[in-house]
Amino acid sequence: MSVKIAVLGAGSWGTVLADLLANNGHEVRLWGNSAETAAEINDHHTNKHYLPDFKVSPKVVATLDLKSTLAGVQAILFVIPTAAMRIVAKQVAPILAETGAKPIIISATKGLEQNTHKRISQIIGDEFPAELAEGLVIFSGPSHAEDVATHDITSLTVASQNIGDAEWVQAIFMNDYFRLYTNDDMVGVELGGALKNVIAIGAGILHGLGYGDNTKAALITRGLAEISRLGIEMGANPLTFMGLSGIGDLIVTSTSVHSRNWRCGNALGQGQKLDDVLANMGQVVEGVGTAKAAHELAQQHHVEMPISESIYRVLYENANVQDEINKLMQRRGRREMDFQR
Ligand SMILES: NC(=O)c1ccc[n+]([C@@H]2O[C@H](COP(=O)([O-])OP(=O)(O)OC[C@H]3O[C@@H](n4cnc5c(N)ncnc54)[C@H](O)[C@@H]3O)[C@@H](O)[C@H]2O)c1
Numbered sequence: 001m002s003v004k005i006a007v008l009g010a011g012s013w014g015t016v017l018a019d020l021l022a023n024n025g026h027e028v029r030l031w032g033n034s035a036e037t038a039a040e041i042n043d044h045h046t047n048k049h050y051l052p053d054f055k056v057s058p059k060v061v062a063t064l065d066l067k068s069t070l071a072g073v074q075a076i077l078f079v080i081p082t083a084a085m086r087i088v089a090k091q092v093a094p095i096l097a098e099t100g101a102k103p104i105i106i107s108a109t110k111g112l113e114q115n116t117h118k119r120i121s122q123i124i125g126d127e128f129p130a131e132l133a134e135g136l137v138i139f140s141g142p143s144h145a146e147d148v149a150t151h152d153i154t155s156l157t158v159a160s161q162n163i164g165d166a167e168w169v170q171a172i173f174m175n176d177y178f179r180l181y182t183n184d185d186m187v188g189v190e191l192g193g194a195l196k197n198v199i200a201i202g203a204g205i206l207h208g209l210g211y212g213d214n215t216k217a218a219l220i221t222r223g224l225a226e227i228s229r230l231g232i233e234m235g236a237n238p239l240t241f242m243g244l245s246g247i248g249d250l251i252v253t254s255t256s257v258h259s260r261n262w263r264c265g266n267a268l269g270q271g272q273k274l275d276d277v278l279a280n281m282g283q284v285v286e287g288v289g290t291a292k293a294a295h296e297l298a299q300q301h302h303v304e305m306p307i308s309e310s311i312y313r314v315l316y317e318n319a320n321v322q323d324e325i326n327k328l329m330q331r332r333g334r335r336e337m338d339f340q341r
């Protein structure tokens, strides 16, 4: 099966996914907001700012015009930062309405919207008619672009309320190094993908401070406990957090030097200032915005998320990292399997 697909977002993940789809035999247009990047992809088949050593398939056509990018496509893959999701959705929706097209919408974006705390599926639900939003497929799991670029074996989850749409997406993406599993738990898959970025900042902070492997394993495990606690309260299937979009993604993001969230935390642990770290990153660090949304959601749902709350205070209230670690260690003893709020 060969399909025509628009990939929206010419950053690191959008570029690698566009390349993968083109190599799988699909017709791919990669839309971005930088004329320089589009020219580089079309003329030199590179995107060096994001992926210095990567050669993009010459079959990927980079574009700047959204209307022509969307013409006749069977699927639209959003791969833009959470902060731009609603902005871009508002540009896409009227173009589809004008032509009456009903492509499958896919999102590989991981985060929660600032101020509204909404998940990506809720933003899509706000901006698109129900018949399009209901088939949304969420694409999530342990997948650094840098590793997929070298065809490292990678497995992800594709979640949709309409499992037929998830299976369609599974079929167009799978190949000998890329394996997808379907799931119908949108809440769990989206929350796992978003909240792990906050814990990954914490893992980076611990590394930057010189803590060892025991400490990092404790953070990941107790981080998963609090992600699960909020997720269960919000209606997720607890078992989803044991899957690729839960513990799988939490492991990779909390341990990989490719992770922007981990690198941000590492620099903070070494004493750098958040504004400087973000300015130097040149790529999206989703966990920073998500930490604020998670803090507000935890309060709204009366769920205890002590690690995420500590990270929130470090990021937004200039709290001292070592004081926050001490506070976490001085909490009263708890039952391990307490997933009630
Ligand atoms: N990089 C990865 O390995 C990876 C893996 C899985 C998921 N993700 C998720 O995918 C999403 C995108 O991440 P990324 O790594 O590709 O980010 P990135 O920082 O590498 O690139 C983001 C791209 O979005 C573009 N963009 C921003 N605002 C835009 C707008 N209004 N209109 C059009 N384009 C706009 C930027 O120009 C940039 O090209 C994030 O939610 C991230 O968590 C990334």
Ligand SMILES: O=P(O)(O)OC[C@H](O)CO
Pocket: 110, 141, 142, 143, 144, 197, 200, 249, 252, 253, 258, 259, 260, 261, 262, 284, 285, 286
């Ligand atoms: O580089 P990060 O920290 O944004 O993580 C990217 C992906 O979410 C890893 O699966």
